[in-house]
Amino acid sequence: MKSEGVPSTNIAKMIALNPRSIMRNVGRMIHAVKTVKESGVEPKDRAFVYAVSAVGSMNHSSWKKKINVMKSLGWSEKEIFTAFKRYPLCLTCSEEKMRDVADFCFNTAKLDPGTLISYPVFFNLSVDKRLRPRYKVLEVLKVKNLVKNKKIALTGWFMQGEREFVKNNVVKHLDEIPNLMDIYRGNGASETKSVS
Template sequence: MLSTSASATAAPFSLEDYLVATCSLAPAQARKAAQKAFHEATKDCKKKAFEELSHSRLNSASNPNAVLELLSGVGLSRADIAAIVAADPLLLRSLTKNIGPRLLDLRDCLSLSTPQIIRFLLVGSCALHICHISPKLEFFISLYGPFEKVLMVMKKNKGILQSNLERVIKTNLALLFATIVSKMPSILGTSEECLLHKIQFLINKVGLEPQYTLGKPTLLGCSLEKRLVPRYCVMKVLLAKGFLNSNMSFYSFVQIGEVTFKFRYINYHKDSVPGLADAYAKAHAGVVLSEV
């Protein structure tokens, strides 16, 4: 557990000094973290958060100390906590009544290991992400539960009683969701409506299996309008005209960098597939053509 400062001082609270004295950061590292907090919190979307950081949440060491206690309580070491606080010092302003249950969700409900929790918290805006764990978990369970149930029935797993099937499904999905979160924590900051549209497109239009989409969370991190739909249009056209290997997966097609993609699949076929470049541009603008 990190040591905490018990004595109160009359001087105004200093985040930089606190990071040195309590979190064991080097002075230069603490200065950099404090500057990062100021930069991040003064962005339009975080202006209120910074005001809270400066005037209410961190006017004393009491709230940050409580946050550090919670971080320690889920099994994080002194070095782990120092790294997390250095990466996102704004975490110290989170209300303990909000962050406490979310950290317990990471450890208990999602069964994340200590290294996975560290990886999750080291991603920027972790305080925001933590608040979205429970609703996102329920969203994934409600969305993928039926598919998982069908899959289990098809495999004829007779060792599980019907009465326990729902619990087993939720447990398996929670573990799968934990893997997704550890690989791509930013998915928790994406709205459920946005995720639903992406998942529906990948399953109903592209034809991917539900379990496959869960195993490739980076697909869910791509823009539907700017990446997934335009790439699918090009892939469909090139496959139909025999210019693309049928073994090429949509996932691989999406992962190609934009410059390389345009050179290899748009410019290269500009003569053999007239109108492809125009169709790709229109797809980016939200107009999907059925033929090129």
């Protein structure tokens, strides 16, 4: 890593965050560094060590499969590597998870592919525990006309911290919608109740 020009502080950060990364086979690490450089991430970039750690955590076959999943979603290689540079861990989730997140984002939330490229962190968010419950809350608030901005930015909606989200979007509306917390938590009975 040093010979590639990676700053010592970044190497130390990688070791602190993922100690196993320095226990990998040297050949695998060399391959990971080469792959990351080819993807366009520069050794001095802060993301470089995260990208090396991500690539080093999988074999070449898994890496190729994940790139192919992204391509099957309609992305070009350039777009895939743009997303990877923004958030290298986006390629560490399973192929099934990638498809599930893309399916939710494109077909349920109606986000365009460019949004997912800009926010590749979505691939590491849980569809069932974060994305879908928050989307349900938004839909209920829209039905009750409690959303001032009809073109609310879903990216901000999904990215808010848990405490902030619950306080600003669930607790705030419990007087108007008493079962909103149950809807958010996925209580089946509450979800089937009319919110009108």
